[in-house]
Amino acid sequence: MYAEDDLLQLSALQHFVFCPRQCALIHIEQIWIENLFTAEGRIMHDKVHNEGTESRGNIKIVRDVALRSLELGLSGKADVVEFHKKDDGSMIPFPVEYKRGKPKSDNCDKVQLCAQALCLEEMLNVEILKGALFYGKTRHRFDVEFDEHLRSETKETVNRLHEFIKQGITPKPSYTEKCESCSLLNICLPKTIEHIKSVQEYFKREIEFT
Numbered sequence: 001m002y003a004e005d006d007l008l009q010l011s012a013l014q015h016f017v018f019c020p021r022q023c024a025l026i027h028i029e030q031i032w033i034e035n036l037f038t039a040e041g042r043i044m045h046d047k048v049h050n051e052g053t054e055s056r057g058n059i060k061i062v063r064d065v066a067l068r069s070l071e072l073g074l075s076g077k078a079d080v081v082e083f084h085k086k087d088d089g090s091m092i093p094f095p096v097e098y099k100r101g102k103p104k105s106d107n108c109d110k111v112q113l114c115a116q117a118l119c120l121e122e123m124l125n126v127e128i129l130k131g132a133l134f135y136g137k138t139r140h141r142f143d144v145e146f147d148e149h150l151r152s153e154t155k156e157t158v159n160r161l162h163e164f165i166k167q168g169i170t171p172k173p174s175y176t177e178k179c180e181s182c183s184l185l186n187i188c189l190p191k192t193i194e195h196i197k198s199v200q201e202y203f204k205r206e207i208e209f210t
Contacts, residue, residue: 002073008165010067010076013115013154016161017108018178023161024170025184033183058085067119072158078116093120095131101181102137107153109133110144114154117146 008027015023025031054061065078079098083091095116099109110133117128134141144150175190182188 001070004070006162007068007070007073007075008161010074010112010115010119012161012165013074013157014108014112016164017106017111017157018104019182020164021171021173021188022182022184023164025188027165028168028170031184031187033187059083060085060091067116067123069115069119069122071122072115072118072155073162074115074119074158076116076119078120081120092126093117093124093128095120095128096134096141097131098134098136100136102135103133103142107150110150111154111157113144114146114150115158118151118154 012023012027015026053063060083062081062083063079065081066075067078068075078095080096082094082096084094085091095113097109097113097116103109113131113133117131120126121128128146130143130145132141132143173188173190179185179188179190
């Protein structure tokens with residue numbers, strides 16, 4: 001069990017799977033810069049959170065839900081939690097996470113969503129089988145099953161994240177296509193720094209350019 005002071009942000013999981021260096025810059029070095037993509041994402045999340053609570057048939061929709069897990073050492077918020085009414089009258093949570101872009105090739109969004117479900121399970125003492133990811137670019141909602149494989153991957157990622165943050169070491173940059181959509185591109189400078197093998201080489205290049 002983790003203490004309150006040791007809880008990490010749920011969003012750090014998504015950052016960690018997407019890019020460990022991005023995660024370190026945000027959650028270790030406390031660097032955050034907004035660009036068009038993050039601004040669009042923030043506006044979409046604000047709109048979702050401000051719509052309030054509503055009911056649609058057998059579904060109650062609650063927005064901006066505070067989450068916490070002392071077992072996993074995580075805290076944060078869910079964009080939306082739908083509570084689906086079963087035949088016996090019980091209500092089963094169904095977390096929904098909103099993303100600005102489109103589905104990714106890795107599991108960073110699914111891991112974040114699954115972690116939300118694990119927090120809800122601990123808080124409400126229920127079993128949650130599914131959730132959903134809504135992508136603004138495609139305007140499509142994808143159901144995600146919280147099977148044993150995804151649960152195992154999520155818990156393993158949480159453990160790695162805690163160790164990663166504890167070590168406090170920012171990885172070296174490495175450029176990929178996804179760097180172009182990162183708001184920290186001009187801070188990270190993956191195309192520039194990845195070719196500099198040492199501090200001496202950096203200063204040598206600087207002298208040559210002056």
